[in-house]
Amino acid sequence: MTLEPLQRRIGRRKLIAGAAGGAMAVGAAAIVGCGDDDNGPAPDWAGRVVSKFIRDDVPIENPRASLWGSAPKVEVPMQPQASALPVRMQPSVPSIRVCSLNDGKRIGFMLEWADPQRDEKVVKTPEFKDGCGVLLGPPEVPATYFMMGVADIAASIMHWRADWQKDVDDGFQDLETGFPNVAFDFYPPLVDAPRPLVVSEDYPEAGRPWLPGMNAGNPLSQPNKTSAVEKLLANGPGTITHMAVQDAIGRGTWKDGAWRVVIARDFAASNEGEIELKGGQEYALAFTVWAGSEGDRGSRKSPSNLGKLFIENA
């Protein structure tokens, strides 16, 4: 798909935004594909995503695989984030297109949205990354649940990060990616360290205390990324916690002014408090998008309303 049709479609969605009744009627009638198959505009999600069952494995590594075209796609309008400070009063992305596949053991989501600027570097102070999130929870939750769960019902979140994707694809984006001409005499604890000095797993032990975030075990500071998706548990704004077992996978590609991201996990929960999924069941569902060059990060983001996920059975 090219930039043109996607943006045109988003423009069209904006035009009909607000016509909820009409959108719902379309949603019930049209089952159309998500990926490269350009078979018409996606219907408004009407608050529901159906995860299509397939006998093959979910094509996680390939966001452009034709199987994705068989999944029913929906257009999810994004909202202002006005419930936690600091806010974002205008969504940076008006809507995203979503579809989902499952193979009875694993579920994958594909998220697509137009973003003319690709932000995958967070080395410099004013640089923020693009990203998206899928939030899952039990079916009966209060309306505020879309903002990272509520105090007594945790939300299971998968967060795909463009900076991690770049790290996974091309290696850790070290200082030199932001400052190619950087020159330094020496780092005192690393006088004899081999040059060029690359922050990696074999970064000299003596220097680790001088990378405080990494030394403190902060997952954001770890240079060796194996997945671009982070699994998080949250009980409301400000509480997101990196899960102990990180086994969500995914892949995002940017082409012609649009991101296409696949995020996937097993039905089985691998962490305490994480929601377990089953075919034939319904779950709470919400999405979030961040546009880095718009200054999005943390609560400066564009969330969707709370919706439902139905997982088709074999």
Place this chain on the structure above:
Amino acid sequence: MAKVFNWQLNREMTYRFEEARPQRQAGAVFDTNKCIACQTCTMACKTTWTSGKGQEFMFWNNVETKPWGSYPMAWDVKILNTLGAQSWDGNTYTGKTIFESAEQGEYHVGYLPDDMDYAGPNRGEDELSSVMSEEKFYLKMPHDAWFFYLPRICNHCTYPACLQSCPRTSIYKRPEDGIVLLDQSRCRGYRECVRACPYKKVMYNHVTRVSEKCVLCYPAVEKGVQTRCMRTCIGKIRTFGFVSPPDKVREDNPVDFLVHVRKVALPLLPQLGLEPNIYYIPPIHVGSQAFLRMMFGPGAEQAVATYKNAMEGNDPELLGVLMLNVSTDRIIHKFNVSNGQVAGFGENGQELVRVPLKEPTIVRPAFDPTLAVYRYNTA
């Protein structure tokens, strides 16, 4: 939003959290009249805390030359401009703080510095703002010749904007000593704090992708030892200790004495509303009282007069407290001036140091017979 009392503004103001003063508040007084911009403090901090990869641009302690220098570039001009006109009625601030000027949906006004803003930490040091012009018989400066050095660290504010701004409350103020710390394992690199701190004392690590800030050498402070930047100060401009709110002042506490009793030490940009806990004795030779009032609040003129009076020999107590500066590595909790000497005491009352108010002049004979050498007296 809660209503809290900010004694530096002599009024209540709004803040995200309820007033919760620590059991005691670590703080300091910097005498700007004595700073020589040697940057020893800067390097003491740099070599201790920020010599790692990703921290190249970081100076948790920096010394800038006012009015022309700033690090990051124009931090003070930018935040004061954003705040708009500020006004005082006597000792009461009648303008708006950075919290009260916030747009709806924000905690405060602020801005995120650009990378280039950190690129000239020494910009403006001993420099003119533009080139000199040639008059017939002399060179003319583009502006008044006065300037002064302003050493800056995190103010470990009573109402920290950094702490308030963090959606995850990764920043906390320790109840035992008021030191403001940023949890390195909890931060998610949103840089809300970098944007929020008007003094720009939270910085983003380029490699670990999370933010960092001055820790006020808390491992030392916990052991009763002064911070690196204080202990190494060549100009002996720094009084380190604990500062009390006005209703709990202890007159024999050096910091309280300077801040509350003599009122010779003033907060930096108190109008921002953070109740910063690093205080400054304003420079006595600055050509613009308005500039000093802007930087240090309405007490600036009186502070200059009080300081001059002490330097003329009329206030041995004030002189005494200042003589204790950087005379010991230990934190001084109490002082006493008597018999031409000042003594500093530790937390348990033990005497840490004793200094004469006036250093004796000793002239040695030119020839030392024990070593059979001639010596020069350089004093």
